[in-house]
Amino acid sequence: MAEINNTEQDILDAAEKLFLRKGFALTSTTEIAREAGCNQALVHYYYRTKERLFTRIFQQKMYLFLAHFIDGSRKNMPFETKIRKMAEAHFNMLIKNQQLPFFIFTELILNEGRLNILMDSLDENYEEVYRIFNDELQEEIRKGHIREMTFLDILLVIVSLNGMLFMLNPILRKGFTGTGDNYREFINHRREENLRIILQSLKP
Numbered sequence: 347m348a349e350i351n352n353t354e355q356d357i358l359d360a361a362e363k364l365f366l367r368k369g370f371a372l373t374s375t376t377e378i379a380r381e382a383g384c385n386q387a388l389v390h391y392y393y394r395t396k397e398r399l400f401t402r403i404f405q406q407k408m409y410l411f412l413a414h415f416i417d418g419s420r421k422n423m424p425f426e427t428k429i430r431k432m433a434e435a436h437f438n439m440l441i442k443n444q445q446l447p448f449f450i451f452t453e454l455i456l457n458e459g460r461l462n463i464l465m466d467s468l469d470e471n472y473e474e475v476y477r478i479f480n481d482e483l484q485e486e487i488r489k490g491h492i493r494e495m496t497f498l499d500i501l502l503v504i505v506s507l508n509g510m511l512f513m514l515n516p517i518l519r520k521g522f523t524g525t526g527d528n529y530r531e532f533i534n535h536r537r538e539e540n541l542r543i544i545l546q547s548l549k550p
Contacts, residue, residue, distance in 0.1 A: 354392045356382040361393075362403050366445045369452060370400050404453060404460060407443075411450055414439060415501060416472065419479040425486045426545060433504045433544050437537045440512045447509035493550045503547050507540045 360381035364373045375396050379386040393399035418432035440446060454460050479497055486492040511518075519529060 353382075353384055353388060357384065357389055357392055358399075358403070361399050365400060365403055366449050369449070369456075370396075371456070375399075404450075407446060407450060410439065410443065411446060415504075416475055419475045425482050425491070426548065428482075429500065429548065430541055430545060433508070433541055434537065436504060437508045437540060440508055441533065444512050444515050447513045451509070451513065490550060492548045495548070500544075500548070503544055507543060511536055511540070 357378060361373070361378045364377055364381060373396070375386055375389045378396075378399070379389050382389070389399070393402070414432050414435040418428060418435065421428055421431070423431070476497060483492065483495075483497060483500075487494060518532070
């Protein structure tokens with residue numbers, strides 16, 4: 347049984363690597379099998395179709411992309427601190443998954459059906475999480491701490507600032523050579539700059 351589970355995981359890992367690098371359309375089950383070190387029949391045995399295999403990976407990646415907003419919304423802390431920690435955690439996640447923004451945005455643009463996967467990727471308690479977060483937001487607006495805005499406004503500011511940086515990553519990296527220390531310094535600088543812009547966008 348362990349060997350079967352390992353093969354299934356090897357296929358999943360291989361597919362994730364190829365889908366992230368090439369996208370759904372340019373990846374074949376033959377390539378996935380070759381990358382996983384198995385035959386094509388095993389790919390179909392475990393996952394039936396390329397679409398089903400892709401859906402599983404895309405759903406996992408969408409949840410990873412959004413998880414810090416869902417989890418962060420549940421934490422009991424001052425609202426501005428919560429936003430900072432959510433944005434920072436999201437940025438740090440992208441440092442470890444730099445292909446993720448381009449992969450997600452490209453697939454959403456090329457296939458409208460991926461939006462259904464996006465909705466399925468949200469936590470089943472999303473409505474409750476949204477309600478709690480929105481209540482906090484409205485209270486902060488009422489107190490005059492934050493300008494009139496919506497949860498979607500905040501989400502889009504964070505996602506666009508953090509996501510676009512890593513979508514441009516292949517271009518930006520060409521400006522940094524050698525040991526890579528300058529690039530790491532640049533990324534650390536952008537993390538703080540993004541946080542400053544995000545928090546400033548909340549101000550009345």
